[in-house]
Amino acid sequence: MMTRRTFLSASVLLGAAAVSAPMSAQQQPASAAADPKLIEDLVAAYRILARHDVLDGFGHVSMRHDRSANRFIMSRSLAPELVTAGDLIEFDFDGNAVDARGRAPYSERFIHAEIYRARPDVKAVVHAHAPSLIPYGVTTVPLRPVYHMASFIGDGVPVFDIRKTFGMTDMLVSDSAKGRALALALGGKTCVLMRGHGVAVVGPSIPIAAGRSIYLDMNARIQTQAMALGGGKVTYLDPQEAQKMMDAGENRGYERAWELWKAQASRP
Amino acid sequence: MMTRRTFLSASVLLGAAAVSAPMSAQQQPASAAADPKLIEDLVAAYRILARHDVLDGFGHVSMRHDRSANRFIMSRSLAPELVTAGDLIEFDFDGNAVDARGRAPYSERFIHAEIYRARPDVKAVVHAHAPSLIPYGVTTVPLRPVYHMASFIGDGVPVFDIRKTFGMTDMLVSDSAKGRALALALGGKTCVLMRGHGVAVVGPSIPIAAGRSIYLDMNARIQTQAMALGGGKVTYLDPQEAQKMMDAGENRGYERAWELWKAQASRP
Amino acid sequence: MMTRRTFLSASVLLGAAAVSAPMSAQQQPASAAADPKLIEDLVAAYRILARHDVLDGFGHVSMRHDRSANRFIMSRSLAPELVTAGDLIEFDFDGNAVDARGRAPYSERFIHAEIYRARPDVKAVVHAHAPSLIPYGVTTVPLRPVYHMASFIGDGVPVFDIRKTFGMTDMLVSDSAKGRALALALGGKTCVLMRGHGVAVVGPSIPIAAGRSIYLDMNARIQTQAMALGGGKVTYLDPQEAQKMMDAGENRGYERAWELWKAQASRP
Amino acid sequence: MMTRRTFLSASVLLGAAAVSAPMSAQQQPASAAADPKLIEDLVAAYRILARHDVLDGFGHVSMRHDRSANRFIMSRSLAPELVTAGDLIEFDFDGNAVDARGRAPYSERFIHAEIYRARPDVKAVVHAHAPSLIPYGVTTVPLRPVYHMASFIGDGVPVFDIRKTFGMTDMLVSDSAKGRALALALGGKTCVLMRGHGVAVVGPSIPIAAGRSIYLDMNARIQTQAMALGGGKVTYLDPQEAQKMMDAGENRGYERAWELWKAQASRP
Secondary structure, three states: OOOHHHHHHHHHHHHHHOOOOOOOOOOOOOOOOOOOOHHHHHHHHHHHHHHOOOOOOEEEEEEEEOOOEEEEEEEEOOOOHHHHHHHHHEEEOOOOOOOOOOOOOOOHHHHHHHHHOOOOOOEEEEEOOOOOOOOHHHHOOOOOOHHHHHHHHHOOOOOEOOHHHHOOOOOOOOHHHHHHHHHHHOOOOEEEEEEEOOOEEEEHHHHHHHHHHHHHHHHHHHHHHHHHHHHOOOOOOOOHHHHHHHHHOOOHHHHHHHHHHHHOOOOO | OOOOHHHHHHHHHHHHHHHHOOOOOOOOOOOOOHHHHHHHHHHHHHHHHHHHHOOOOOOOEEOOOOOOOEEEEEEOOOHHHHOHHHHEEEEEOOEEEEEOOOOOOOOOOHHHHHHHOOOOOOEEEEEOOOOOOOOHHOOOOOOEEEEEEEHOOOOOOOOOOOHHHHHOOOOOOOOHHOOOOOOOOOOOOOOOEEEEEEEEEEEOOHHHHHHHHHHHHHHHHHHHHHHHOOOOOOOOHHHHHHHHHHHHOOHHHHHHHHHHHHHHHHOO | OOOOOHHHHHHHHHHHHHOOOOOOOOOOOOOOOOOOHHHHHHHHHHHHHHHHOOOOOOEEEEOOOOOOEEEEEEEEEOOOOHHHHHHHEEEOOOEEEEOOOOOEEEOHHHHHHHHHHHHOOOOOOEEEEOOOOHHHOOOOOOOOOOOOHHHHOOOOOOEHHHHHHOOOOOOOOOOOOHHHHOOOOOOOOOOEOOOEEEEEEEEEHHHHHHHHHHHHHHHHHHHHHHHHHHHOOOOOHHHHHHHHHHHHHOOHHHHHHHHHHHHHHOOO | OOOHHHHHHHHHHHHHHHHHHOOOOOOOOOOOOOOHHHHHHHHHHHHHHHHOOOOOOOOOOEEOOOOOOOOOEEEOOOOOHHHHHHEEEEEEOOOOOOOOOOOOOOOOOOHHHHHHHHOOOOOEEEEEEOOOOHHHOOOOOOOOOOOHHHHHOOOOOOOHHEEEEHHHHHOOOOOHHHHHHHHHOOOOEEEEEEOOOOOEEEOOOEEEEEEEHHHHHHHHHHHHHHHHHOOOOOOOOHHHHHHHHHHOOOHHHHHHHHHHHHHHOOOO
């Protein structure tokens, strides 16, 4: 793992590299360099979610390009814990890499592309296979907020079953049509479970998308325990309570935790 | 994380800093410097409870000021693992910071303020969202002592439901009235569960409040397993057994564990 | 644990050592040195599976010799986390060590020997006692794929009960006859549970056998949770979905994760 | 934590220190110095069991003195992870310290004393509060071997309920009479559960007592999962299978794992 010094300088270098990147095969110019602070947050998010076991060797995080609203940035195909700023690639909403320079993309980048297309409010997307969440996609039990940290699911979590639209598949959301169907299932919510696969979580910032991913996992663990303990009878947050929590700033944008998580992620 | 050397010297510095702190906006003078040994324990408690997953990026610990009984000390708004002596702020029981110097306080400091006001015997308070405890606040299953390490809950654990008094809220105990209601629910007990939120644990010393927090979490984990294993039929400690354990010194004041926990917390 | 530098140079040294090894007691010559890249992967697999708690102080991994198809290579009797290239021994399919040089073999090497004999497609074998898997060997509940990462068990996981063929034993597969019975139970599948003991997992490469071991464990953890949550009603991958996932490359040969796992295993 | 070098030299020093120790208050001479190899193993056992979460800040391990069969050695009252050779004290079977030199003993040393008195075959004793085991002491569900690693409980695990003989107590085995009652409940078995408290595990060597403690914990975790999965219907090891495993060397005396565990315990 990089030291903090390397971690920061690498993200600065990316800015320069992106500016001078040659035209891609699609002849689309790369956008102006993204805000280095956001690039640093994006790289940190990969490591943070790996450290919290939300991601393992698979899964990914992306951000909408801050200077080019119809582009997004995510890593080349690489295990999250290993991602550095130099691994980031810019994509358009059809999943075309703008500055691949020979680097292989994630096959499921269409999850991100179609969500950004459908949801202008979304600035960051996480796709994960967190073990705690899988049971809620393969049973009829709805995932609901057992505590205030999960107020962002106060209005429910939809489940996307790829089989209903596409029949027998390899389960992967690996083209635009499947990405669109997933984005449709997500609707205006903060996350969508994917049956037998995982989850997609969105947010208006990288810290919020990452924080929601971490507390969605935690809420699932707790709910599973609470249901077993209570024989299924559990008092969830009232939708109004959840809404008031959201109105009050949703865990204050996870700022307090984000400072900690970034510090942990930059440790050797 | 700081080395042990930094850890100790920072706490010594705080003593000096607190003495020379300027008047706060409320024009209340800061108290004389607290015992450096207690300050060191308070900082350690933040780290210890983070290391035991009782706290994560949220939650907090406080101590009653040893030279000013109507004041208490806790960190500025900061993730527990990052707290150092320089982050501590002195508060009065109305939740006013005496020496904030521009530092933002935790919005739920009223949990601590009102418990200190109501319970002169309490010298330290922990507020946490420990996942193991949430199920006992959202079901009708009472948390009970399954082993001797949890003898401090031999006379029961009350549950505070903010909804019963305050209706639909953002779940936070963020003013004096809510703090008072929580302190009322706590009564003379050692801890109180907060429905859909977490717990408050108190003690006559920092090590005891922290030790109770750690073993309350452990007891919840064990009880959940025991109930599943025994189909709900579990032999708990008899209240007399729990009382005799308390009379014998309650795990000897957690001294033996505290020495270990502090050593672990000061490792890089 | 070795540094990366030691880790690599040790595997290079093994190549030389294997070439110059004296005849074994069975007078069979040692094969030409195996591909150093494969030796490095085999040593990494021991450490990787220990790090993932698939192996603990017991269990083992082997590879079919790449230059001698009727030989396989595994460690001397040693805890997995401690294995280095210098601990590897070449065996024939009767479990005879070709280059033991006084080093004691694992008593259960016959698991590996008989699977390689029966399954020419298998290039690597893992034997483990992963706690998550034991319950599926001692109950009548079949282990089934709850998510796409476990598509390799889409056609089922057989259970080998040593008692059915051999009566009362010490449970160990410590001779060729028991190894053959286990290989027979495995059939053409990717893994076989062993009642009251553990599991054998196979693959066409070391990364695939290791990756399957890791996600078999993960799938078992998730399935246990899903069944508890859903009262036993769980939507598993359809066999066709699992097959399509396998046809699409089975998690891309675990390449992305393998890069991460090897990096982690070579850290001090 | 000490480096390996310090770890070894400290144990050598203990030998010398023990020889020159002054008479205790009881005027009993200290025995000749114990085998430094055993002292090293005993110190390692404290750290190993802490690392495996069998012990936390509480609990202890002892060994029968190898040169004085009616004496045993254990740490002064100290958290297991912190124990070094310099913390060890020699005791007689009445729980008197022979060479305390002002160091405070564990109050529950009588667990060890009375087991050594009653069981000449026992050379090492562990007392722990492992969370996985508590449920089997407070329900009517018997702890049984679900896999071969737990063959040492093939003939059952008794449960000691202090309440049956001593009525309402502080739960601690803190005198000879309580120790004798516990030893009586243990009988000729390898371990005894203590209701609402923990467990005592014995063995003919330090590695075997420690290894049994680790796999007793693991077996309990697995059995709890298996019973939940199978609706209580579980195929346990047949007593004859367990006996054959014991006859074959009980996990080969845990030698392979012990080498690993000691290596891990001596890491910084």
